[in-house]
Amino acid sequence: MSKGWTKNDIGDLTGKVIIVTGANSGLGYETCLALAEKNASVVLAVRNLNKGLEAIDKIKAIVPHANCHAMQLDLNDLASIREFVHQFKARYTSLSILINNAGIMASSYQQTKDGFESQVGINYLGHFALTGLLLDLLIKTPNSRVVSVGSLIAHKTKPQFHNFKGSKSTKPLKYYGESKLACMMFAKELQYRFRLSNISTKSIASHPGISQTKLFARGSRKLSKKLMRVSLNFVGQRAESGAYPILYAATDPSIRGGEYIGPDGRGGSKGEPTELEILDELYSEHVASNLWKLSETLTGVKYKFKSK
Ligand SMILES: NC(=O)c1ccc[n+]([C@@H]2O[C@H](COP(=O)([O-])OP(=O)(O)OC[C@H]3O[C@@H](n4cnc5c(N)ncnc54)[C@H](OP(=O)(O)O)[C@@H]3O)[C@@H](O)[C@H]2O)c1
Numbered sequence: 001m002s003k004g005w006t007k008n009d010i011g012d013l014t015g016k017v018i019i020v021t022g023a024n025s026g027l028g029y030e031t032c033l034a035l036a037e038k039n040a041s042v043v044l045a046v047r048n049l050n051k052g053l054e055a056i057d058k059i060k061a062i063v064p065h066a067n068c069h070a071m072q073l074d075l076n077d078l079a080s081i082r083e084f085v086h087q088f089k090a091r092y093t094s095l096s097i098l099i100n101n102a103g104i105m106a107s108s109y110q111q112t113k114d115g116f117e118s119q120v121g122i123n124y125l126g127h128f129a130l131t132g133l134l135l136d137l138l139i140k141t142p143n144s145r146v147v148s149v150g151s152l153i154a155h156k157t158k159p160q161f162h163n164f165k166g167s168k169s170t171k172p173l174k175y176y177g178e179s180k181l182a183c184m185m186f187a188k189e190l191q192y193r194f195r196l197s198n199i200s201t202k203s204i205a206s207h208p209g210i211s212q213t214k215l216f217a218r219g220s221r222k223l224s225k226k227l228m229r230v231s232l233n234f235v236g237q238r239a240e241s242g243a244y245p246i247l248y249a250a251t252d253p254s255i256r257g258g259e260y261i262g263p264d265g266r267g268g269s270k271g272e273p274t275e276l277e278i279l280d281e282l283y284s285e286h287v288a289s290n291l292w293k294l295s296e297t298l299t300g301v302k303y304k305f306k307s308k
Helices: 026-037 049-062 078-091 118-140 152-156 172-196 215-219 222-235 244-251 278-282 285-299
Strands: 017-021 041-046 067-072 097-100 145-149 202-206 260-263 273-275
Touching: 017 026, 017 118, 026 041, 026 049, 026 067, 026 244, 041 049, 049 067, 067 078, 078 118, 097 118, 097 244, 118 145, 118 172, 118 285, 145 172, 145 244, 152 172, 152 278, 172 202, 172 278, 172 285, 202 244, 244 260, 244 273, 260 278
Parallel strands: 017 041, 017 097, 041 067, 097 145, 145 202, 202 260
Antiparallel strands: 260 273
């Protein structure tokens, strides 16, 4: 891994079609901006189409040649995910990189349209379904990748993936941790299944450390928002740098598949993207395989690993 990696190290991405979920703000926006600068064809998968179009205007003000397109995707609803995939396949014949970035944190107890606790449903199950429905396109696109976004909080989370409906009495952060750990386990398990089926698509996990985005303010109560902003400025990094582990996982030629990329600084809250070992310690074949089966049952999306 080269020292001092920045988005300027990304090579030319002409001809690559890339989907970024949660693309209108924070890390997703910064990721799209960097990919557009390198000539990728970027699909901003957004819950609110107007916000997606505003994000494209912002990108085009910086990168006039940007090739960006906004498409509606609500990860809160399996029907919306299916519709997104349907529309995407009608328009594109390849998919080089899928970046499963969208997320919510510590929101008060709610269920998704399909009855999952909302953080687990949006952050994990929605992306599980999305990836499964796009799998054929990923498999047939040479050198394709899937990037999942985890979190530091998941490093200390126990894998208890059994109650995805949730309950009011459980602390919201517990579900956030579980949802992010599930994303990381999924990334490892997906890579394992690609290798087993002799498929060259790569799956990589990443985490952004602590990054200055709207994520924390959205989840917290109004009173703590100011405090949150001050502490974020102190311990966190700018959203642009927070996107580097995602961008590195998505584009660096050294990636083999199965890595976990995060910031190299003290405590992992900021720094340059580096390969981390902790996911190998957290990963359990047994747990990941059970999680996979449960996710297929809950979403109704069965993965078909057919090589080209
Ligand atoms: N910031 C950090 O320090 C940090 C640390 C660890 C992990 N992460 C992860 O990084 C990812 C990006 O978060 P961020 O920090 O950039 O926060 P953010 O600025 O709040 O961005 C979150 C994005 O997700 C979208 N989203 C939320 N619910 C959605 C849904 N139902 N369907 C589709 N999109 C939805 C949001 O769209 P709207 O604008 O329409 O709500 C927004 O674009 C998340 O997965 C988060 O867990 C962040």
